[in-house]
Amino acid sequence: MFSDFNPESTGCKKLFDFQSAVLLTIINFWDLEFVIWDLLERIMKKADYDLVIIGGGPAGLTAGLYAARAKLNVILLEKFAPGGQVLITDWVENYPGFPEGITGADLVMKMAEQAKNFGLSIESDEVLSADISGPVKTINLNSKTITAHTIIIATGASPRKLGIPGEDTFFGKGVSSCATCDGPFFRDRVVAAVGGGDTAVQESIFLTKFAKKVYLIHRRDELRATGILRERALANDKIEFLWDSVLTRVDGLTNVEKITVRNVKTDETRELPADGCFIWIGIRPNSEFLGDTVKRDEFGFVVTDSDMRTSVPGVFAAGDVRSTPLRQIATAVGDAAIAAFSAEHYVATL
């Protein structure tokens, strides 16, 4: 009977093909099973936290409030003190709920207290780098490494520099970007302020509480600041406007003694005696620790969709670090509420 076996006969060939197909399917299934298990293992892998929030300014604190209230296993990491840029803001009068205005420090202390009341844990540490590509994100801190299923980037922004001679040399010795911190040192002195936006104008007005004169140096012939601030600054006789002008250098022995200003229209340069110099020409995002993992705009701000999702699954961004048309406390807290809501939904799908 076996002698009749002819593998080339049609019946035998079909059986042979069928057996090969079954074998291949089993092998493929094993492969597939391996891939599925590997994926499941990676997804199910336990992380230290559901959510890590990086940055403790208004965005981070708000995200923390929402996440803690949603009972996520969440931690907030802040490299200095909770509060972010608002800590160095003397007076906030455009954040709703405070009709008389409120000091920046008071406002962020209340935000931190509110988040802590819902169980938010705030740790003092700096994020140096992060591997955020996989389902479990690894965050490298100064002191240790932690893991999380999802991240909210709320690292805000830092003041931009002019890049002129003397700026770095005299930083902390008369050159500053914090009127709340350094303004009181200039009682009855002459200071210069550079910029024409809301921050520059509001903080220059604040400086007039101490300084006898504030030169407000602006490269255009009108201020960019909002109407009410413009009006107040223009009516303040302690502020002298240097229109169409740029600061080109800062000089002194141990502290700032004089500044040099150039008129961009006439090219005329003049030296002015000044004891201090405040620079408010905008901000740059604190996003270096992300490397090139997340999509950024041309200025380095993190790009998100309207759910605050970045280009990397499980990674969200909120506040000043985000590519957005307006950077204020109200917009930061709004972004953060959405980011925390999105992060909560993301965690629920794991």
Ligand SMILES: Cc1cc2nc3c(=O)[nH]c(=O)nc-3n(C[C@H](O)[C@H](O)[C@H](O)COP(=O)(O)OP(=O)(O)OC[C@H]3O[C@@H](n4cnc5c(N)ncnc54)[C@H](O)[C@@H]3O)c2cc1C
């Ligand atoms: C002088 C001044 C006056 C202002 N006045 C007003 C005003 O009157 N009204 C208003 O609405 N807005 C005002 N703003 C703008 C407002 O402060 C910001 O829009 C707001 O603070 C943005 O909040 P944020 O949480 O996104 O970022 P930030 O406030 O910048 O907070 C980011 C936090 O992240 C931390 N961080 C950064 N990198 C890391 C890291 N790698 N690891 C750990 N932590 C990190 C920082 O230390 C910081 O605390 C003012 C800003 C300035 C500078």
